[in-house]
Amino acid sequence: MKPHPDTRDACAAPDDETLDALLRRTDIWRGRTPLSGDDDLATGHPALDTCLGGGWPRGALVELLTDQEGIGEVSLLLPLLAAQTAAGRHVALVAPPHIPYAPALAGAGIALDRVLVIGAQNDPEILWSLEQALGSGACGAALAWPGRADTRALRRLQLAAERGHATGFLYRATREAGQASPAAVRLHLSPTEAGLTVQVLKRRRGWGGSVVVVPHHEQNPRRLG
Amino acid sequence: MKSPAQTRQHTLPGLDPVPARIAAPADPPLPRPRPGPDTLWLALHFPHLALDLIAREGMAPIPLVVCDTPRGRPEVHATSRAARRAGIRPGMPLGAALGLCADLRVRQRDAAAEHAALETLAAWGLQYTDHVVVEDGHVLLLEVGRSLRLFGGLEHLRQRILDDLAALGHHARAGLAVTPLGARLLARLGITAPARDTDALTALIRELPVEALEWPAATVQRLRGMGVTRLGALWRLPRDGLARRLGAWLPVHLDRLTGRRPDPRPRFAPPSRFESRLWLPAEMADRSMLRLPLHRLLRELAGVLRGRGAAVQSLVLQLLHARHPATALTLGLAAPGRDPDHLLGLCMERLSRQVPAAAVTGMVLRADTFLPLPHRDTALLPDTGTDTDAWQALLDRLRARLGRAAVWGLAVCDDHRPERAWTRTDPADSRQTLSSAGTGPRPLWLLAHPLPCPPDLRRVHGPERIETGWWDGGGECRDYYVAEDRRGVRWWLFRERGEGTSRLCGIFG
Numbered sequence: 154m155k156p157h158p159d160t161r162d163a164c165a166a167p168d169d170e171t172l173d174a175l176l177r178r179t180d181i182w183r184g185r186t187p188l189s190g191d192d193d194l195a196t197g198h199p200a201l202d203t204c205l206g207g208g209w210p211r212g213a214l215v216e217l218l219t220d221q222e223g224i225g226e227v228s229l230l231l232p233l234l235a236a237q238t239a240a241g242r243h244v245a246l247v248a249p250p251h252i253p254y255a256p257a258l259a260g261a262g263i264a265l266d267r268v269l270v271i272g273a274q275n276d277p278e279i280l281w282s283l284e285q286a287l288g289s290g291a292c293g294a295a296l297a298w299p300g301r302a303d304t305r306a307l308r309r310l311q312l313a314a315e316r317g318h319a320t321g322f323l324y325r326a327t328r329e330a331g332q333a334s335p336a337a338v339r340l341h342l343s344p345t346e347a348g349l350t351v352q353v354l355k356r357r358r359g360w361g362g363s364v365v366v367v368p369h370h371e372q373n374p375r376r377l378g
Numbered sequence: 379m380k381s382p383a384q385t386r387q388h389t390l391p392g393l394d395p396v397p398a399r400i401a402a403p404a405d406p407p408l409p410r411p412r413p414g415p416d417t418l419w420l421a422l423h424f425p426h427l428a429l430d431l432i433a434r435e436g437m438a439p440i441p442l443v444v445c446d447t448p449r450g451r452p453e454v455h456a457t458s459r460a461a462r463r464a465g466i467r468p469g470m471p472l473g474a475a476l477g478l479c480a481d482l483r484v485r486q487r488d489a490a491a492e493h494a495a496l497e498t499l500a501a502w503g504l505q506y507t508d509h510v511v512v513e514d515g516h517v518l519l520l521e522v523g524r525s526l527r528l529f530g531g532l533e534h535l536r537q538r539i540l541d542d543l544a545a546l547g548h549h550a551r552a553g554l555a556v557t558p559l560g561a562r563l564l565a566r567l568g569i570t571a572p573a574r575d576t577d578a579l580t581a582l583i584r585e586l587p588v589e590a591l592e593w594p595a596a597t598v599q600r601l602r603g604m605g606v607t608r609l610g611a612l613w614r615l616p617r618d619g620l621a622r623r624l625g626a627w628l629p630v631h632l633d634r635l636t637g638r639r640p641d642p643r644p645r646f647a648p649p650s651r652f653e654s655r656l657w658l659p660a661e662m663a664d665r666s667m668l669r670l671p672l673h674r675l676l677r678e679l680a681g682v683l684r685g686r687g688a689a690v691q692s693l694v695l696q697l698l699h700a701r702h703p704a705t706a707l708t709l710g711l712a713a714p715g716r717d718p719d720h721l722l723g724l725c726m727e728r729l730s731r732q733v734p735a736a737a738v739t740g741m742v743l744r745a746d747t748f749l750p751l752p753h754r755d756t757a758l759l760p761d762t763g764t765d766t767d768a769w770q771a772l773l774d775r776l777r778a779r780l781g782r783a784a785v786w787g788l789a790v791c792d793d794h795r796p797e798r799a800w801t802r803t804d805p806a807d808s809r810q811t812l813s814s815a816g817t818g819p820r821p822l823w824l825l826a827h828p829l830p831c832p833p834d835l836r837r838v839h840g841p842e843r844i845e846t847g848w849w850d851g852g853g854e855c856r857d858y859y860v861a862e863d864r865r866g867v868r869w870w871l872f873r874e875r876g877e878g879t880s881r882l883c884g885i886f887g
Contacts, residue, residue: 223867227822227887243769251823251885255788255800260820265788269805271776272784282776291769344866 194320197232200365201351205338206358209233212315213337214307218327218354222250224344227296228261229351229367230322234294235262242293242319245269245286248279250298276300280310287321288313296322304333311335330354418523418574420536421561422503422543422550424516427492428456430548432485432657433671440659441479445472446487455487483659491655492516499548501648502678504685506539510646511558515592517565519558519643532572542681547674555579558643559635563590576637583635584610591635597624648686652679652745661700661737665729668697668738672725675743676718688748689714695725698740705734709778712770712806714749720771727778773806794846795854796883797824818842819860821870821884828881831871835861838868845875860886 193207202208209215219226234244244267246253259265271286273279279299286295287310302310302323314321327341339354339361348368353361424430428444439460446455452472464479476482500518503510506529509521522535529535536552543550553564554572560579564571567590573579583590586609588601600623606612612620613636617629633639656671672695683689691714697705707728715721776785787805791798794817819839840859847853856872859880863869870884 221865221867222823222887223869223885224865225868225886241765249823251825251887252800253788254796254820254822254824254884255790256796256817257820257822258788259790260817265790266803268788269773270786270788270802271780272786273780274784278780282780285772285775289768289772291765291772346866 194233195236196229197236198229198365198367201367204351204353204363204365205356209320210337210357211320212318213357214311214314214321214323214335216323216325216329216334216336216339217342218325218330218339219342220327221344224342225349225367226324226342229342229349230294230296231258231261231263233320234258237293238264238267240293241267243267243269243291245271245283245292245295247271247283247286247295247297248273248299249296276302280306283321283323284310284313286317287319288317290317290319292317292319294320294322296324298324304335308335311337416523417521417556418526418532418572419555419558419561420520420522420539421553421555421558421565422499422518422520422539423553423562423565424496424499424518424548424550426456426549427495427516428487429458431488431491431495431655432659433547433674440483441466441481442483442485442659443472443475444485444487445475485657495654497646497648498652498654498678498682499543499546500646501652501685502546502681503539504646504648505681506535506685508645509643511643512646513562515566517562519561521643522554532574542677545674546678546681555582557635557637558641559631560637563635566590566592580610580636584608588612591631593628593631597628600624648682650686650688650748652682652690652748653742654678655740655742657740658738661739663737665726665733668729668741669722669726671741672743673718673722675741676721676725679721679743679745680716680718683716683748683751686748687751689716689751690745690747691715691749692745692747693721693725694744694746695728696742696744697734697738698742699734699736700739702736704742705732707732710782712773712777713766714752715770716751720774724774724778727775731779731781770806794844795852796820796844796858798847798852800824818858819870819886821868822887823885825883825885828872828883831880831882832863835863835869835871837861841873 192211193202193205194209194211196202196205196208217226217229237244239262244263246268249270253268253270255265258268269286269292271282273282276299279297280302283295283297283299286292302325307323310321310323313319323336330339330341334355336355337357341352341354343350343352345366347366350364350366352364355361429442432442432444440458441461441464442458443454443461443466444456445452447453454466454468454470454472454475456468457466461475461479461482464482466475466478466482472484476484496512496516496518500510500512503518503520507520507522507525511519513519520539522532526532526535529538532554536554540550540552551565551568553561553566553569554574555561555564556573556576556579560573560583563583563586564573567586569582571582573582587607588609589598591598591609601607601612604623606615613632620629620632630639634641654675656675658671662668679690679693691711693709695707695709697707699705707725709721709724709728711724773785785805787803789801789803791801793799838860840861841857842859843855843857845855855875857875858870858872861869861871868886869882870886871880871882873880
């Protein structure tokens with residue numbers, strides 16, 4: 154098929170000036186070049202920041218999918234939590250699976266007077282509490298361990314996070330990876346010899362698929378003294 | 379029998395018909411201490427107070443009467459609009475009213491509750507002025523002259539007060555005049571034109587019948603017999619003659635009405651507690667039906683608190699039932715506050731957790747302790763204060779729904795024993811806690827109960843010996859290790875000295 158004359162001309166002789174002008178434009182996304190959002194929060198792990206295109210998104214949900222606890226899945230967030238409490242915002246833990254151990258949190262540089270533990274008992278209470286914490290505007294980050302959450306509940310949480318400029322972290326089982334989710338970032342966490350393997354399933358301003366290993370010593374610098 | 383002068387005055391109101399011979403003694407006797415230029419009284423008359431105590435917002439129009447027994451037999455005291463449409467009028471015997479309307483709801487009048495409601499409204503009125511007077515006959519007087527500028531002028535202030543009252547479910551008539559008696563008179567008669575000086579007041583009330591003044595029936599009868607039917611005629615009569623024939627109080631009352639004589643009124647001193655009661659027109663089993671009446675009570679509370687510059691940190695809400703003892707809900711706040719919308723949210727969350735035992739027939743809101751409203755520090759950065767508010771509001775909401783014990787903060791304790799090295803705190807009081815001393819590795823999760831140790835653990839760190847506590851009976855001597863299992867999970871475990879078995883006590887999450 155013969156191309157349209159105008160199109161052919163443009164393709165055949167791309168004007169250097171035009172190309173430069175296009176390349177200079179900031180509102181055209183050029184595939185894999187990462188766009189850093191102003192609203193991103195550093196994860197504390199440079200490799201992970203690159204994978205996520207800047208860091209944890211503010212005002213959004215992050216899903217952390219793992220079937221195994223004790224692999225450093227919470228330690229991954231300690232730099233963020235420390236930064237948030239240092240910035241004067243609060244951090245909420247909704248229905249944590251065990252007792253959050255204050256000396257370890259304090260050791261990671263988190264201001265304990267800005268940590269809130271919410272002992273919600275069942276799924277509706279957990280989701281409600283998380284929504285309250287995210288939407289309140291007082292919390293910079295909220296972590297939750299819900300049993301089940303359908304897409305509608307997740308959307309409510311996403312809206313609450315946008316409203317309160319907070320980042321919500323949901324720990325969920327890996328079988329939920331198939332469920333559609335409004336979360337901005339979905340990560341699959343698994344243990345390896347070297348540390349914690351983070352596989353990006355979904356992220357903002359880019360494609361998932363990248364894998365990064367966060368080494369043990371980096372997760373919690375003071376952990377092993 | 380009528381004198382010619384009075385007849386002329388009656389027929390030609392525009393002229394001054396009174397012969398100078400008669401008017402002369404009435405004018406000079408007292409110097410005229412006119413009220414200060416900025417004194418202005420707003421009288422609020424609540425003609426349907428008995429009915430206002432029954433919450434009707436959001437309800438279909440129902441025929442409702444409040445009955446009273448003034449002469450030994452029950453008769454209708456007040457009627458709702460639907461009842462009036464059925465032909466029921468105040469003063470009618472109750473039996474006749476029931477005959478007119480089969481599904482009429484009847485409630486007994488409670489004069490004490492009406493008086494209590496009026497006093498609550500007086501405390502509520504202190505948010506507009508510092509001088510409020512409670513009067514008989516369901517009238518409140520507010521001295522608003524000095525509040526006009528703050529509230530944006532007379533018309534704004536009056537409209538705002540009436541709107542706020544309507545939001546509380548009260549229907550009031552307002553009268554504005556320079557004297558308390560004048561304002562009361564205008565309010566009772568529903569005359570909305572303000573009388574901002576004595577001349578305007580006399581012009582307004584000159585033509586009113588003498589019955590308007592709430593004087594004893596015998597006095598009014600005698601005035602009628604003297605041919606005095608209008609107020610304008612009354613104050614042209616000789617004062618000493620009036621005093622002699624009808625009592626010395628009458629000219630004094632007239633002088634106070636027109637502002638020739640001062641009429642000081644004692645200020646209402648509000649109690650430092652709040653209790654308000656509201657009846658529901660029918661039993662309500664649905665929680666959402668309680669929302670509007672509850673909001674009304676909370677708004678009343680907020681007005682009272684604003685008048686006192688106060689706030690509350692705990693509230694008691696009693697839900698009354700027909701055949702059960704009342705359900706009492708106690709509500710605590712993270713910080714003193716008075717925002718009615720926030721309080722309503724908390725109450726509704728609380729009601730979702732603590733369901734009342736039976737259908738609700740009424741509610742009582744009580745606040746026993748008033749606290750000063752916390753000062754807002756004017757911070758350099760504007761969002762610091764709102765962040766504190768948001769934090770406390772969040773705590774309130776969480777606690778209202780989940781219970782006080784379900785929400786806590788964390789702190790480090792000065793103890794080497796790991797299970798005693800932390801404690802729960804009240805997140806509402808933000809105190810800096812101890813920072814942990816340099817210790818060995820600590821896990822993010824502590825297990826509530828130690829678990830038996832799985833096989834095939836690889837040691838990562840340890841031992842860290844902790845031997846302490848011998849002085850308080852909780853002595854221990856343990857070696858703590860960090861170990862990793864085959865799946866890559868890191869555990870914290872300890873071995874009692876002299877024992878061979880290890881137990882897991884924490885997870886490095």
